[in-house]
Amino acid sequence: MSTDFQSGREALGVRLRELRAGTGLLGKDFADLLGWQRSKVSRLENGKQTATPADLEAWALAAGAPGEAADLQSRLRGLESQQRSWRRQLSSGHRGVQDRYVAEYRRTSTVRGYEATVVPGLFQTPAYARHLLIHNAELMNSPRDTDAAVNARMKRQEVLYEVGKTFRVLIWEGALHALVCPTEVMAGQLDRLVSLIGLSAVSLGVVPFGAQLKLTPKHGFWIFDEERVIVETISTEFQLESADDVALYGRVWDRLEEGAVYGPQAHRLIARARGALDLA
Structure with a gap:
């Protein structure tokens, strides 16, 4: 996995954590709200797993911030199209x-x-x-x-x-x-x-x-x-x-x-x- 990709995934995880923290819920309680395994919330927030578009939509709704879904989706698309400058490489x-x-x-x-x-x-x-x-x-x-x-x-x-x-x-x-x-x-x-x-x-x-x-x-x-x-x-x-x-x-x-x-x-x-x- 490229360093650029992993860095982007970790940055997305930070934003997910911020949205979850805004609800006042612990990770395990947020997972229960979503009907997910508790480890999934941790993996997404720590950049250990790549979210799907459906994951991000559900996360934004559960966080009471459906308007954030578009931004999260944009961040995901940024991960999926990685650019590596030849000059840097x-x-x-x-x-x-x-x-x-x-x-x-x-x-x-x-x-x-x-x-x-x-x-x-x-x-x-x-x-x-x-x-x-x-x-x-x-x-x-x-x-x-x-x-x-x-x-x-x-x-x-x-x-x-x-x-x-x-x-x-x-x-x-x-x-x-x-x-x-x-x-x-x-x-x-x-x-x-x-x-x-x-x-x-x-x-x-x-x-x-x-x-x-x-x-x-x-x-x-x-x-x-x-x-x-x-x-x-x-x-x-x-x-x-x-x-x-x-x-x-x-x-x-x-x-x-x-x-x-x-x-x-x-x-x-x-x-x-x-x-x-x-x-x-």
């Missing part, structure tokens, strides 16, 4: 971010992902990853810890071979042609993608340029265990945890997947991109 380099992703993937069983502009980190070769990390460090003016960051990103890929993991990944065809590195490095990267087709834990689909789509290609995103979504923008990383947001991104993935090709057809698209490289 990269203040000491890329290694810490890569290590966090290693932990994220290890605690996840099923991942659905989509990338429109870049080969996903899970599938990158060390050389391709190196160029991306250098470009990003230059853009963000962050410390250059490229070797450590590349090693951590490669360590993330160990999950591809763990029993019980499933990775369903879509790539927009344009990402196969985006030259963010020398052509020989891109050739090796495309060969790496081909080698992943047929891997038991991986379902790799390519959304072709000419596919009939129900929406535009959109930005990249990753859905973890159908519980949370991570979206990266140029300046910020968002972690979305509300059921509505997860369901929305799930529907976007489903619509993109309708236009994707797999197996030999995906292989042909990757081979076409490789053949277009000027390796002379």
